[in-house]
Amino acid sequence: MNPRRDFLLCRGPPMAPYGNIPVMPAVMPGAHRCDGPLPSPGLSELSAFEPNIHHTPGETHLSYHGPPLAPPYGSIPATPAHPRHGNPLYRGPPVAPCSSIPVMPASTHRDDGHSSTKLSALAAEFHPASTQIDPPHRNPSMGPRGHIPTGPRNYLGQHSWQPQSRSNYHRSRHGGTHHESDAPHGYPPALAWEPPRFHHRHPYIDHIANMPYQSPLQSNGNGGMPPTSAFDPFITTPNTMTPGGVGPVSANPYSHDPAAAMGGAFFANPAGFQQPVQYHLYAPIGPHNQNTMGYQRNVHDLFLPNDLREELQKKAAATLQTLPNTQLPAQVDYFHSLVPLDLSHQKNASTFGYPSWIYKAQSSKDGCFYALRRLEGFRLTNEKAIRSVQAWKRVCNGSVVTVHDAFTSRSFQDSSLIFVTDYHPLSKTLAEQHLNTGNRYPARPNAPISEQLLWGYMTQIANGLKAIHANGLAARVLEPSKILVTAKSRIRINACAILDVVQFDTQKTVADLQRQDLVNFGQLILILGTGQPAVQHNLNKALEVFGRSYSPQLKNSVMWLLGSLQKEQERNIDTFITGISSQLMSTFDSALHMDDQLNSDLCRELENGRLVRLLSKLGFVNERPEYELDQRWSETGERYFLKLFRDYVFHQVDAAGEPVVDLGHVLTCLNKLDAGTDEKIHLISRDEQSSFIVTYKELKKGFESSFQALLKPARRMH
Numbered sequence: 001m002n003p004r005r006d007f008l009l010c011r012g013p014p015m016a017p018y019g020n021i022p023v024m025p026a027v028m029p030g031a032h033r034c035d036g037p038l039p040s041p042g043l044s045e046l047s048a049f050e051p052n053i054h055h056t057p058g059e060t061h062l063s064y065h066g067p068p069l070a071p072p073y074g075s076i077p078a079t080p081a082h083p084r085h086g087n088p089l090y091r092g093p094p095v096a097p098c099s100s101i102p103v104m105p106a107s108t109h110r111d112d113g114h115s116s117t118k119l120s121a122l123a124a125e126f127h128p129a130s131t132q133i134d135p136p137h138r139n140p141s142m143g144p145r146g147h148i149p150t151g152p153r154n155y156l157g158q159h160s161w162q163p164q165s166r167s168n169y170h171r172s173r174h175g176g177t178h179h180e181s182d183a184p185h186g187y188p189p190a191l192a193w194e195p196p197r198f199h200h201r202h203p204y205i206d207h208i209a210n211m212p213y214q215s216p217l218q219s220n221g222n223g224g225m226p227p228t229s230a231f232d233p234f235i236t237t238p239n240t241m242t243p244g245g246v247g248p249v250s251a252n253p254y255s256h257d258p259a260a261a262m263g264g265a266f267f268a269n270p271a272g273f274q275q276p277v278q279y280h281l282y283a284p285i286g287p288h289n290q291n292t293m294g295y296q297r298n299v300h301d302l303f304l305p306n307d308l309r310e311e312l313q314k315k316a317a318a319t320l321q322t323l324p325n326t327q328l329p330a331q332v333d334y335f336h337s338l339v340p341l342d343l344s345h346q347k348n349a350s351t352f353g354y355p356s357w358i359y360k361a362q363s364s365k366d367g368c369f370y371a372l373r374r375l376e377g378f379r380l381t382n383e384k385a386i387r388s389v390q391a392w393k394r395v396c397n398g399s400v401v402t403v404h405d406a407f408t409s410r411s412f413q414d415s416s417l418i419f420v421t422d423y424h425p426l427s428k429t430l431a432e433q434h435l436n437t438g439n440r441y442p443a444r445p446n447a448p449i450s451e452q453l454l455w456g457y458m459t460q461i462a463n464g465l466k467a468i469h470a471n472g473l474a475a476r477v478l479e480p481s482k483i484l485v486t487a488k489s490r491i492r493i494n495a496c497a498i499l500d501v502v503q504f505d506t507q508k509t510v511a512d513l514q515r516q517d518l519v520n521f522g523q524l525i526l527i528l529g530t531g532q533p534a535v536q537h538n539l540n541k542a543l544e545v546f547g548r549s550y551s552p553q554l555k556n557s558v559m560w561l562l563g564s565l566q567k568e569q570e571r572n573i574d575t576f577i578t579g580i581s582s583q584l585m586s587t588f589d590s591a592l593h594m595d596d597q598l599n600s601d602l603c604r605e606l607e608n609g610r611l612v613r614l615l616s617k618l619g620f621v622n623e624r625p626e627y628e629l630d631q632r633w634s635e636t637g638e639r640y641f642l643k644l645f646r647d648y649v650f651h652q653v654d655a656a657g658e659p660v661v662d663l664g665h666v667l668t669c670l671n672k673l674d675a676g677t678d679e680k681i682h683l684i685s686r687d688e689q690s691s692f693i694v695t696y697k698e699l700k701k702g703f704e705s706s707f708q709a710l711l712k713p714a715r716r717m718h
């Protein structure tokens with residue numbers, strides 16, 4: 001496997017230990033060229049949000065043509081941007097760092113020779129809210145928060161950076177103890193905060209101390225440092241949070257029973273599954289029909305396809321639609337909020353013997369929406385007639401609109417018979433779809449139905465008829481206006497049960513009615529294939545026209561159905577289904593493809609619900625005005641970091657001071673928070689006076705404990 005691709009799919013660059021360097025310009029004067037794999041490839045293609053980022057598929061670096069980027073794109077830089085960084089002799093203005101340097105406080109140096117590093121990373125008493133760096137030498141060249149100045153570079157000699165021990169670099173100004181007067185916001189220190197793993201450092205210096213490797217620093221020809229080790233982006237040390245460290249996955253991470261999960265054959269290597277689960281590794285699940293490289297993603301990959309979302313939203317809106325000031329009855333038995341679904345006021349009684357109207361209504365029993373079909377002026381003479389609907393309740397089939405109930409009503413100021421069926425929002429009838437009837441969809445030429453679609457319709461209707469006949473019933477009404485198209489190519493037999501009630505006293509046997517179903521079925525296909533609603537008047541002519549457009553197999557199938565009334569040969573739906581079995585397979589295969597596609601779409605949304613929960617938790621904690629009478633709760637302890645993290649995620653600005661609206665950045669950060677990765681990020685207080693380097697793991701810990709604090713039972717206050 002191409003290691004680069006492997007990395008990219010895993011979305012973690014090999015630049016451990018700083019982990020992911022999200023999109024950041026690599027080709028900049030003086031900048032180290034990032035020849036490694038694309039950082040955060042999963043989201044780096046969200047270029048719609050990042051106008052300055054140009055990503056050429058297949059290349060492993062980013063070309064950058066814009067101004068230096070502010071930190072939104074950068075976590076902790078992986079390369080020393082310039083020799084000045086870390087040079088304690090440097091007294092010039094804050095230098096426009098290479099673009100990979102994150103936002104930093106305006107001043108971190110003092111002329112008195114004090115180290116600018118303020119806090120020992122290991123200081124036991126460290127309280128993040130009370131840490132402070134020196135009062136800033138505010139330099140006019142310093143832009144707004146998050147703005148990296150881009151002015152002329154001023155190099156004061158070349159200072160070779162010498163790796164030093166961490167302890168040297170992290171001297172505490174106050175011997176590692178906390179002084180409350182240093183608190184930037186005057187906040188009291190948090191009580192239950194475990195600080196040791198948060199580091200407050202000089203951002204110019206300390207990030208260098210942690211460089212995983214050193215590369216020659218280029219700076220206007222002033223020389224550079226020899227590399228201490230060659231960097232190969234495709235070689236990585238195993239790290240639990242880097243892709244190189246992912247290794248073989250061995251057990252089902254979601255199983256509550258690790259023993260059982262380990263024993264399963266699902267994961268190849270039982271060496272142990274990594275914790276925490278790396279939620280931020282989105283695995284693209286097929287089918288893949290995009291013409292993109294393996295590591296490329298765009299924002300649409302993380303959400304439902306637009307057309308599907310639009311369709312579902314429209315259906316939801318249609319379902320919830322109400323009709324104020326209507327003259328319809330407010331209540332019909334246990335239904336209310338009626339909305340008519342017919343758009344035509346002209347109703348003929350040809351199908352049922354009574355004019356029929358159809359409404360969407362909400363049930364007071366269960367709150368669900370149903371379709372009510374009303375037969376106007378119907379008088380029930382035989383109680384048994386309406387009980388025949390009971391048998392229809394047993395018909396549960398994907399190709400039949402389910403019948404739920406039937407009752408008579410006087411709510412419409414007449415005697416009406418009401419049938420309650422499933423409601424399928426925004427459905428059309430086959431007649432509306434293909435025969436241009438109804439005025440909801442204005443006239444347009446009838447497009448001929450493809451043979452494949454016609455076979456699809458036939459198999460679905462056959463499926464519905466099989467279920468109906470198997471229950472000892474007959475559909476009785478099989479015509480284009482009584483077949484619902486509920487989704488693309490998806491149809492259902494509608495208006496079942498009605499003739500059973502209305503023509504209860506009919507003398508015909510069920511067997512006769514079922515045979516008639518087959519004939520009606522044949523006529524229906526003929527109507528759809530020829531586009532002529534009145535084929536029964538001249539079947540031979542219609543068959544001839546039909547035969548010109550469709551295969552002999554399809555025509556023969558229709559003829560077989562039309563001949564179902566012939567007594568000499570027993571014909572039933574099962575025989576028919578056996579006859580068209582080859583077509584059933586192809587329809588079945590289409591259904592499987594559809595199923596795969598929907599599964600894949602579902603996977604895109606899979607993690608979004610989790611992110612909403614994450615955001616909700618953050619919202620509960622961030623800026624909380626008061627907790628247990630402590631008005632500074634959300635500004636102290638780990639909550640303070642969460643606040644800065646919120647700023648880091650949402651409130652960054654670019655070099656021009658413009659808000660960075662980058663969904664990719666947001667998703668990346670939130671996922672890493674949820675996964676609790678070891679990657680470090682640089683948080684800056686709003687007044688730019690405090691700067692912290694924290695790992696997502698630490699953030700997650702603080703995040704969880706803050707949220708759990710909110711959940712604990714309220715203390716009794718006396």
Ligand SMILES: Nc1ncnc2c1ncn2[C@@H]1O[C@H](COP(=O)(O)OP(=O)(O)OP(=O)(O)O)[C@@H](O)[C@H]1O
Pocket residue numbers: 341342343347348351356357358371401421422423424425426427428429431432438481482484494495
């Ligand atoms: N169960 C249902 N769910 C959602 N919409 C439905 C349902 N049943 C019917 N409709 C819609 O109601 C409208 C009217 O349906 P109907 O069965 O009355 O057809 P029609 O074309 O008006 O036929 P007719 O003239 O015989 O009444 C159609 O647009 C159809 O899509």
